Amino acid sequence: MDPKSTQLAEEQAYFDLAHKHRERRRADLGDAPAAAAHPGAAKRLRFWAKAKQESAAAAESPVAFGRIDDESDASLYIGNEVITDEDREVLVVSWKTPAAAPYYQASHADPRGLVRKRSFACQGNVITDFEDVVFAQLAADVAALEGVALEGADPLLLAALDTDRTGALRDIVSTIHAAQYELIQAALDQVLVIEGGPGTGKTVVALHRVSWLLFNHRDRLRAADVLVVGPSAAFRRYIRDVLPDLGDADVVQRDIGQLAPEVPRGRSEPAEVRRLKGEARMAGLLARALEARIGTPEAAERMLFDGRFVTLSGAEVAAEVAACRAAGGGYAQRRRMLRDRLLDLVRERGAPAERDRPVPLENLVERLWPQLSPGAFLRDLLGSRRRLAAAAGADFTPGELALLHRRGADRLSKETWSAADLPLLDEAEDLISGVPAPYRHIVVDEAQDLSPMQLRGIARRSATGSLTVVGDLAQSTGPWARDRWDEVVAHLPATLPHAVTTLRYGYRVPRQVYELAATLLPIAAPEASPVTVVRDGPAAPGIHRVDAAARAGTAVRVAKAHADAGRYVGLICPPACRAEIEAALGDLASTINVLSPQEAKGLEFDAAVVVEPEEIVAGDEHGHRLLFVAFTRTTRYLDIVCAGEPVPLSAPARVVPRPRAEPDPLVDPDLLDGLAREIATVVISGAPAPAWAEVLQRAAGILDRQAGRTEASGRHRRD
16 A cells, blocks of 8 residues: 555544544534423523534534644644544644644745645545645745745645536635635734735635634624625625535625615616715715704694693793704604603693503604604605705705606605615614614625715624725726725724735636736726736637627527536626527526626636627726626636627727706706606617617717707897
């Protein structure tokens, strides 16, 4: 038997022993409630045992993924959880413990007292292979290369990256490298910004950081104290298993839209309205509008209680209203305060003391300080030009108020809300309810795209100011695309210091794909530095030039070939091509993921098929960034299907926005909205999406010429 086979057998014997003790511990947890002294203790033990069992690794999972040997010949096995024998001797330590840190931190320059680091490859608890790093040999190899650092990935990491995707992000505890580990165990009391290009592992590092913080700050942090916020429901589904697999099932995970109250959604709005609603000054508008709902009492407030009139002077009622206005707390809390104070007054004047909610008083309170829900308040505000103008102050122009105004539904239950409305509803709920911040640490992914109002929603949920902020400025798109992190951090809590760190090495995206995508960076993000890619893919990107009529069929054929090979496929296309792609897919729609570049952000696939890059670029102000996103969603294969240029590098023609005239008060805004919708319907049905801007620009020219003729005709008549 060769030496490695002998070592494999010895390691397997150790894994089998540790597995036996892990399963013994699991069985002991099931028996724990029977040892309780009384039923109450048994109930508590059952909850405790259930939580422990749920956080424990699955029975079929390997007991360890690594081992370190120090200079005293002592060995330490590292896994997802601590495993001990009957005598409480440690067989395996958790990767989150300080004892495991050298596994991630040791290098040729500083081996941290280690002689060897061993990494295991397993199927279940069966070891299939292992790789050793002997630090003395590594140092000699580096010296032989005249000081050039060996930054490449180890073979087990490359093998893990080459496995098929499943549509869910996986833990990386066995392949964390030193730069990632440094961020994982960074101090809790800060705003830590982790920036990284595609495939640098920034998202999974942030999630492992949560698990590490929960383990090492047990005195300050529970799983329920942590919130993870992602950009979309698809992204939340993608990351949802990582923390439970690490033993932290109770961490709260939400997409950004879930921070708002639950309301009917789906309203579409122009980009200029979405942008305006995302601005931080909207918070002031909402606060002023809510305070404006508080009324003024009559000169005398006369109420009838069981046949007896009680009168309060307007001055004393106004004094109580003013005192409640000035008090701390939310709108609803101060409303209750007013009610209690007025109740005391009417009881002093002879109102029945046995009734806590006398109807006459309730009617007065409702008139002075109406009870409001976030939805009712925002619908009433946006539906009223008068209320908008009164709350605007000096922060909004009449034209901006016209953009915000809309006709509300007759009933609140029938109101449909836009994505840009959700942060406003969340702000309104905070103003009304004044709920205390519930989370002691918050992770925000794809933060580079969030509006100031969305960031305010995150900030108000932070009880401590401790956050991990994740993103990539080179992939920043949408109405709030940014070039600097200061523009994000400015809207987050400032109680703790903040630091911006960058992950430089790309592990997921193959070199051939990244080199193609990186040609877009000088246009998409001139300030961004390309990442250093550590792995090659199985093939160069495939480029399929076709006629527009054959585009959908070719894209589906290429995607199906990948799916038939067992690969997880993302078919990424611009909106103008989506209908034809979905029609061509037919029954394959359940096995191939069709997404826009925006929807694909943050996800990964074995194979990405990108359709019509020219239309992706032309369809958005940040089109080159969106194309960069689309190209870098793959871990192995990229195919481009197009009638136009596969990698358009010229800047697309931009439509210069015409100055917006202030609305004519003699023209009904609802009539203008109706005309605009009719025009949009004609354009959408008569021209492809890339031509919409050109059609509207030409239409504007026609209107300008007509306006000139009308003005000239008017002058002629006056003469």
